[in-house]
Structures are given as structure tokens and as C-alpha cells.
Amino acid sequence: MSLTRDDLKALDKADPLAKFADEFHLPDGMIYLDGNSLGAMPKAAKARALEVIEQEWGEDLIKSWNKAGWFELVEKLGNKTAKLLGANDGEVIYADATGLNVYKLVAAALDLRKDKKKIVMEGSNFPTNNYMVQGLIKQLDRGHEITFAEDGEIMDAITDDVAVVCLTHVHYKTGHLHDMAAITKKAHDVGALVVWDLCHSAGALPVDLNGCNVDFALGCTYKYLNGGPGSQSFMFVAKRHQGVAMQPLTGWWGHDLPFGFERDYRPRKDIRQFSTGTEPIVSLAMSEVGLDIFLRADMNEIRKKSLKLCDLYIQLIEERLDGYDFEIVTPREHDKRGSQVSISSKNGFPIMQAVIDAGVIGDFRAPDIMRFGFTPLYVSYVNVWDAVERLVQIMETNAWDKPEFKQVGTVT
Amino acid sequence: MSLTRDDLKALDKADPLAKFADEFHLPDGMIYLDGNSLGAMPKAAKARALEVIEQEWGEDLIKSWNKAGWFELVEKLGNKTAKLLGANDGEVIYADATGLNVYKLVAAALDLRKDKKKIVMEGSNFPTNNYMVQGLIKQLDRGHEITFAEDGEIMDAITDDVAVVCLTHVHYKTGHLHDMAAITKKAHDVGALVVWDLCHSAGALPVDLNGCNVDFALGCTYKYLNGGPGSQSFMFVAKRHQGVAMQPLTGWWGHDLPFGFERDYRPRKDIRQFSTGTEPIVSLAMSEVGLDIFLRADMNEIRKKSLKLCDLYIQLIEERLDGYDFEIVTPREHDKRGSQVSISSKNGFPIMQAVIDAGVIGDFRAPDIMRFGFTPLYVSYVNVWDAVERLVQIMETNAWDKPEFKQVGTVT
Numbered sequence: 001m002s003l004t005r006d007d008l009k010a011l012d013k014a015d016p017l018a019k020f021a022d023e024f025h026l027p028d029g030m031i032y033l034d035g036n037s038l039g040a041m042p043k044a045a046k047a048r049a050l051e052v053i054e055q056e057w058g059e060d061l062i063k064s065w066n067k068a069g070w071f072e073l074v075e076k077l078g079n080k081t082a083k084l085l086g087a088n089d090g091e092v093i094y095a096d097a098t099g100l101n102v103y104k105l106v107a108a109a110l111d112l113r114k115d116k117k118k119i120v121m122e123g124s125n126f127p128t129n130n131y132m133v134q135g136l137i138k139q140l141d142r143g144h145e146i147t148f149a150e151d152g153e154i155m156d157a158i159t160d161d162v163a164v165v166c167l168t169h170v171h172y173k174t175g176h177l178h179d180m181a182a183i184t185k186k187a188h189d190v191g192a193l194v195v196w197d198l199c200h201s202a203g204a205l206p207v208d209l210n211g212c213n214v215d216f217a218l219g220c221t222y223k224y225l226n227g228g229p230g231s232q233s234f235m236f237v238a239k240r241h242q243g244v245a246m247q248p249l250t251g252w253w254g255h256d257l258p259f260g261f262e263r264d265y266r267p268r269k270d271i272r273q274f275s276t277g278t279e280p281i282v283s284l285a286m287s288e289v290g291l292d293i294f295l296r297a298d299m300n301e302i303r304k305k306s307l308k309l310c311d312l313y314i315q316l317i318e319e320r321l322d323g324y325d326f327e328i329v330t331p332r333e334h335d336k337r338g339s340q341v342s343i344s345s346k347n348g349f350p351i352m353q354a355v356i357d358a359g360v361i362g363d364f365r366a367p368d369i370m371r372f373g374f375t376p377l378y379v380s381y382v383n384v385w386d387a388v389e390r391l392v393q394i395m396e397t398n399a400w401d402k403p404e405f406k407q408v409g410t411v412t
Numbered sequence: 413m414s415l416t417r418d419d420l421k422a423l424d425k426a427d428p429l430a431k432f433a434d435e436f437h438l439p440d441g442m443i444y445l446d447g448n449s450l451g452a453m454p455k456a457a458k459a460r461a462l463e464v465i466e467q468e469w470g471e472d473l474i475k476s477w478n479k480a481g482w483f484e485l486v487e488k489l490g491n492k493t494a495k496l497l498g499a500n501d502g503e504v505i506y507a508d509a510t511g512l513n514v515y516k517l518v519a520a521a522l523d524l525r526k527d528k529k530k531i532v533m534e535g536s537n538f539p540t541n542n543y544m545v546q547g548l549i550k551q552l553d554r555g556h557e558i559t560f561a562e563d564g565e566i567m568d569a570i571t572d573d574v575a576v577v578c579l580t581h582v583h584y585k586t587g588h589l590h591d592m593a594a595i596t597k598k599a600h601d602v603g604a605l606v607v608w609d610l611c612h613s614a615g616a617l618p619v620d621l622n623g624c625n626v627d628f629a630l631g632c633t634y635k636y637l638n639g640g641p642g643s644q645s646f647m648f649v650a651k652r653h654q655g656v657a658m659q660p661l662t663g664w665w666g667h668d669l670p671f672g673f674e675r676d677y678r679p680r681k682d683i684r685q686f687s688t689g690t691e692p693i694v695s696l697a698m699s700e701v702g703l704d705i706f707l708r709a710d711m712n713e714i715r716k717k718s719l720k721l722c723d724l725y726i727q728l729i730e731e732r733l734d735g736y737d738f739e740i741v742t743p744r745e746h747d748k749r750g751s752q753v754s755i756s757s758k759n760g761f762p763i764m765q766a767v768i769d770a771g772v773i774g775d776f777r778a779p780d781i782m783r784f785g786f787t788p789l790y791v792s793y794v795n796v797w798d799a800v801e802r803l804v805q806i807m808e809t810n811a812w813d814k815p816e817f818k819q820v821g822t823v824t
Contacts, residue, residue, distance in 0.1 A: 025470045041470040058437045058453040099663035099689040123675045128664035131677040135662030229693035250547030251511035252540035263535045265543040277511040280695030281641035
């Protein structure tokens with residue numbers, strides 16, 4: 001028997017996470033399935049920003065570095081994030097942007113494996129990771145090379161000569177979820193280190209970094225964690241590597257005595273060595289608001305709802321859009337996917353434009369992928385129904401086949 | 413004849429920049445002489461932040477990358493900043509933090525001078541610049557070395573074997589201003605390139621990068637430019653070096669086709685190659701507010717007032733605090749100083765604490781420097797009188813000699 005809108009309404013009524021939706025702002029009538037690109041705004045973010053701007057900057061000025069804890073914020077937020085990632089206090093810090101943190105962590109890992117030159121990465125990954133590591137090894141000029149492997153080839157690519165495996169946990173385009181435990185174990189078995197990019201998994205599903213014995217990880221906060229546009233990245237460095245692994249972008253915030261103003265760099269021996277310098281405080285402070293919501297939610301419930309939202313979306317697409325040129329490229333198996341559904345279609349570009357025009361926000365990734373992200377804290381089951389309904393209408397009326405649906409700009 | 417408070421009132425009355433003070437928020441009664449560390453808040457910053465948060469993020473969400481011009485903001489702000497620095501459109505870009513940009517620019521410059529290994533820097537400079545270059549050359553491991561030279565030794569240190577001269581235009585501690593034209597010329601004469609750090613000069617005095625034939629420059633925006641706590645850094649790359657000089661932190665924003673999601677890095681051939689990745693947008697957007705104020709002010713008037721404020725402060729300190737252990741370490745010559753007055757005193761630490769307690773905000777730099785920054789857009793001549801008056805009272809009553817005046821945290 002086919003699903004009905006009432007079935008989905010009933011799921012919303014029973015949803016233990018439904019109460020969180022009210023903590024986010026979304027425009028009237030919009031169905032927002034792009035929280036995997038830019039998370040929705042927590043309503044409390046505005047008050048926090050105003051507190052930083054009016055009180056901490058405006059009134060307290062320079063005193064806020066101490067009084068408001070600006071200098072410590074990178075660690076405070078790190079400790080909160082650690083709770084979502086199976087990490088401990090003092091293992092996570094906020095700093096800079098995702099790409100820079102890929103650079104730092106891969107450089108630190110390579111430095112611990114000087115005798116090996118191979119780095120395993122996924123060629124189809126969001127490219128900034130590849131670009132940063134390409135920049136790094138070009139700069140080092142010591143014979144390092146990247147082995148690009150796609151899903152299915154990765155385990156075999158992790159051979160004895162591999163120094164570092166640097167992968168993104170959930171694939172930005174397909175939504176494929178790598179097996180962190182198995183890949184990390186294989187890497188360690190051959191003497192390699194791992195750097196996991198959690199951009200599409202932090203806040204989307206339970207992550208157990210220490211349970212998987214991960215060495216290094218990083219991620220962004222502006223997707224599932226709702227930190228605001230371009231909010232800073234976090235890094236995880238396992239305790240056992242701290243004071244041993246050293247990143248090369250050695251700014252004063254990573255110095256052992258930052259206010260000693262010594263001439264020569266002396267590294268801190270803890271997570272703070274991975275920070276660089278002064279962070280944009282307003283953006284940084286706002287990202288705490290999103291974290292605080294997550295700390296009140298149950299990550300297992302989030303995962304359960306995420307899988308169900310995606311399952312229902314897939315089911316409805318198949319039930320109601322059979323016969324159209326749609327191929328669901330996201331794996332069906334729960335343990336092989338994150339919190340998005342990606343559909344390939346040769347007309348994906350104008351179709352996604354028409355979908356957006358109809359108030360359902362997803363995005364398009366060249367050459368043919370329509371991405372829909374499901375963020376359980378503010379996406380409802382009825383949203384799933386309505387999103388499919390609008391797509392059905394677009395397809396049945398050929399509403400996508402119009403010249404105006406030709407250009408979009410999207411940022412992962 | 414000695415100065416009187418009325419003399420300073422008269423100067424305020426005739427001050428063509430006086431009208432700008434109303435555009436900044438300062439707490440009642442506070443005399444803020446720390447704008448060289450964290451600039452005061454432009455009143456319009458709050459409205460701009462709310463626009464970004466409520467409308468661009470909250471309502472328009474992912475569309476704002478295009479609709480609100482988020483992706484182009486780094487160049488838009490760069491072009492505005494260029495006007496303050498004697499640079500052209502397309503020569504300045506915003507990205508990341510100061511230390512990271514020192515790293516990028518020195519790396520790019522060294523790469524253009526592969527045959528030489530020496531870098532001239534000032535050992536007493538704000539240390540993050542030294543730390544970043546120390547990290548870079550350690551990482552490169554190709555025999556580079558830093559020659560540390562202090563003011564007076566720098567011209568002689570620029571010898572034929574020098575690849576790069578990397579200096580801060582105005583010294584963070586003493587306020588000493590280097591001769592950008594002469595040093596740049598000397599560097600070019602020996603075949604070296606220059607990287608100028610403008611952290612304490614951008615917004616403080618007229619800078620003429622192209623007039624001085626500068627190769628690379630960078631600076632922060634949270635001091636004299638009032639961009640907000642930790643607001644992003646800018647970089648200047650002379651047109652002649654663009655497409656030739658390449659920085660190694662090769663993120664997707666520096667790729668020739670960022671939304672093509674190609675696997676391999678292909679550099680842009682313009683200023684954008686110097687950006688890395690997604691920037692914290694709220695902090696970035698707010699810094700435009702401070703810039704817009706500067707674009708309505710006359711930088712020559714700013715310099716004129718800055719010098720006069722500092723002259724008067726020095727004069728009053730000498731007239732009214734003769735006999736105390738105060739030595740003014742900032743050069744008296746106008747062409748040798750920025751916009752601060754630094755005083756050394758063996759009791760500088762508790763004295764500065766007492767001064768702050770009395771509502772005059774300056775800061776302390778170990779081991780013995782009291783710094784007072786003069787920001788002509790919101791510091792008045794009467795502020796100078798009153799700041800000295802409070803210091804006189806503190807010294808005459810020994811108000812500084814108390815146990816509570818012992819600990820402060822300061823961030824440059």
C-alpha cells in the first residue's frame with residue numbers, strides 16, 4: 001500500500017525531535033533540504049551575535065579577550081564538539097577554515113611518517129581537500145604522491161607504502177558513508193595514519209573517533225552544525241599524537257607562551273598547537289549556538305530520523321516518479337550513507353532550478369547530481385511528502401523545461 | 413607657556429574629523445587609546461551584522477552566495493581597501509588571518525627567488541610573523557635562514573644573498589615607522605622581494621604600495637580599520653606578480669574554476685589565487701562598515717591629526733610628568749612613527765592597570781612598555797588632556813602601587 005501525506009503527519013506527531021524545529025528560523029513555506037550545504041539559522045544566533053557585538057566588542061572592547069573568554073573560545077567550542085564526535089576534552093579545537101586544517105593535519109601526519117611517501121585520497125571528493133594536499137606535496141617537493149582511489153578501491157589502495165589516508169567520511173556528492181573503523185584499522189595495520197574529514201558527518205550521524213582509534217580529523221560547522229555562513233572549522237588530534245605531531249602553520253596562538261612575545265617559536269604540547277592566530281570572533285561565537293542545540297538532542301535519535309527521512313524520500317521518489325530519468329546514487333544500505341539523497345538526472349540542472357523555484361531548496365553538483373540534504377532537527381516527515389509532491393508536479397507539467405532555469409551558484 | 417585643557421577644546425572645535433566620532437560607539441566616560449589593538453565599534457556594524465544574520469542567512473540561506481555576493485565579498489572589500497593603500501582594483505583580497513597570509517606571501521616570494529636563501533626580518537616584531545616564517549622554512553628544509561635585524565641594522569642586512577625582506581611597517585611595540593620606499597628600493601636593488609605587514613599602518617597613515625613599488629603586503633582589519641574582533645586579514649599582490657607568484661595553501665577559492673569541482677588544482681591567475689576557502693561571512697561582512705567610514709575620510713587629515721594627537725600627548729607627558737621614570741620610546745620625528753605613543757617604565761605593568769582602572773584604555777607589552785594608540789576618527793584632543801590628567805593623578809597619589817593591579821590579558 002502506498003504512503004499518504006497523513007502517514008507522514010503521524011510520524012511527525014510521534015517524532016521526539018519535532019520540538020527542535022522551533023529553535024530554527026526558516027522562511028515561510030520553504031522546504032529546506034540544503035542544510036548539508038548551509039545549515040539553517042538557530043533563532044538564538046541573533047541574540048548571541050548581538051551580545052558579542054554590542055556588549056563584548058562595543059562596551060568591553062579589548063577586555064573581552066579575557067572577560068568574555070574570546071581567547072579560550074576555540075577550546076571551549078572544541079570541547080563541546082568533542083561530545084558529538086566520540087572525542088575527549090582537549091582533543092578538539094576550532095581554527096581557520098576546512099582546507100587549511102586539511103593542510104595542517106596531513107602535514108603533521110606526513111611528518112610522523114617520514115619514511116613513506118604515499119597518500120590515499122578519493123579523487124571524486126570535494127576538491128579542496130585534494131587541492132590542499134596537492135599544494136602541500138608540491139611545496140614539500142620530497143617525492144610524495146597521492147593515490148586516488150574511489151569507493152570499493154580504497155581498502156586495496158592502503159598498502160605498506162602508504163603514509164597517510166585522508167578521506168571524507170560522507171561523500172559530498174553521492175552521500176556515500178565510508179566505514180571509518182575498517183579503513184582506520186587497515187591504515188594502522190600497514191603503519192599509516194588517518195585524517196578524516198567530517199564535513200558531511202559531524203551533526204549528521206554519530207561519530208566515534210576514539211572508538212575507531214582515529215588519529216586526526218576535521219570538519220566544518222556551517223552545514224549540519226548550523227554555525228552560520230563560513231563559520232570556522234574544527235580539528236581533532238588524538239591525545240597520543242599531541243606534543244608529538246606538529247603542524248607547520250606555526251602562529252602565535254600555537255606558541256607555548258603566546259603573550260610572552262618571544263622571538264622564536266616554541267610549540268605548545270597540546271591541541272592548541274594546531275591553532276594559528278586570531279580568529280573572527282563574531283562568527284566563531286555564533287557557532288556555539290548551534291552546538292548547544294545538538295548537546296540537548298540525542299545523536300542516535302538524529303540518526304534514526306535521518307535514515308527514516310531519507311528512506312521515505314527514496315520510497316516516494318520511486319513510487320511516484322517511476323519512469324522518469326532519475327537514478328538514486330546514494331546507497332540504500334543504512335550503514336553506507338550519510339544524511340542526504342542524491343539523484344542523477346541528465347536534466348538535473350534545470351530540474352533543480354525548477355524545484356528551488358517551487359520553494360524546495362536543494363542544490364546541484366556537476367555534471368548531473370541533484371542533492372537533497374535531510375537535517376532531522378528542522379526537517380519534518382511532511383516536508384518529505386511535500387518536496388516529492390512539488391517535484392512530481394514539476395515533472396508532470398514539464399515545468400523545468402524553461403530557459404530561465406539555467407544558472408545557479410552553489411557552495412558546498 | 414604650558415598647554416591648557418581649553419587649548420585642546422579649541423583644537424577639537426576646529427577639527428575636520430570631529431564629526432566621525434559619532435559614528436563609533438564607546439562606553440560613557442571611557443577614553444579609548446587601544447584602537448591599535450582592537451578598533452572601536454562602528455555603530456553601523458550592528459545593522460550590517462543583523463542584515464547578514466536575519467536576511468542573508470536566515471531568509472535567503474544558500475542563495476546568498478550569489479544574491480548577497482558572499483562569494484565576491486573578499487574582492488569587493490579588497491578593492492575598497494586598495495584605495496587606502498595606494499593599490500589598484502584587483503590587487504587586494506581578504507582571506508584568513510594575518511599569520512596565514514604572512515606564510516602565503518613569504519612562500520610565494522621565496523618561490524620567485526629560488527636561488528637565494530636569506531630572509532630579513534625584525535626580531536623584535538610582533539612574533540607571529542617570525543613564527544610563521546620559521547615554520548615555513550623548517551617545513552621547506554632547503555637551507556633558508558632568517559637574518560634578524562633591528563631598526564638601524566636593516567638597510568645593511570639587505571645584501572645580495574637576500575631573497576625576501578619581510579617587515580612590519582609600524583612596530584607594534586615602539587610605534588617606529590619604517591621607510592617603506594627606501595627599504596623596498598634597497599631590496600629591489602639587490603634582487604630581493606618585499607613583504608610588508610601593514611597591521612599597524614593600514615588606516616593609521618597614508619600608505620602608497622604602488623608608489624613604493626611594493627611586491628606583497630598584508631594587514632589586519634581589527635585595529636585601525638575597526639572591522640571587529642579578529643576580522644579577516646587582507647593581502648596585496650602587485651599586478652606584475654599575479655599569475656606568476658603562487659601561494660602554496662591551494663584551496664578551492666584559488667582554483668581557476670571553483671565550481672567545476674575538478675580533481676586537480678589549477679591556479680587562478682589573479683589575486684584570487686591568494687585566497688584559500690570559505691570565509692566566515694558575518695565577521696567578513698561587518699568589516700566593510702569600518703572601511704566605508706574610511707572611504708569618506710581624508711587619509712591625509714587622519715595622518716595630520718594622528719601626529720598632532722601624539723605630539724600633544726608627548727608634550728603633556730613631558731610637561732606634567734617630568735621626574736617620573738617614564739621614557740618615551742616612540743620616535744619624535746614624524747616620518748619615523750605610526751599612530752601610537754609607547755612609554756617604557758619599570759612599573760609600567762601596574763601603572764597601566766591603574767590607568768585602565770581609571771577609564772583610560774591602553775595596553776602593556778612585556779617587559780616594560782605602556783602603549784597608547786591614537787585613532788583620529790574617534791579620539792579627541794581633549795581625550796589627550798584627560799588621559800594625561802588621569803595619569804598625573806595616578807602617579808601623584810601612587811594609586812598604581814596596589815596588589816590588585818597585577819594581571820591583564822592583552823591581544824595585539
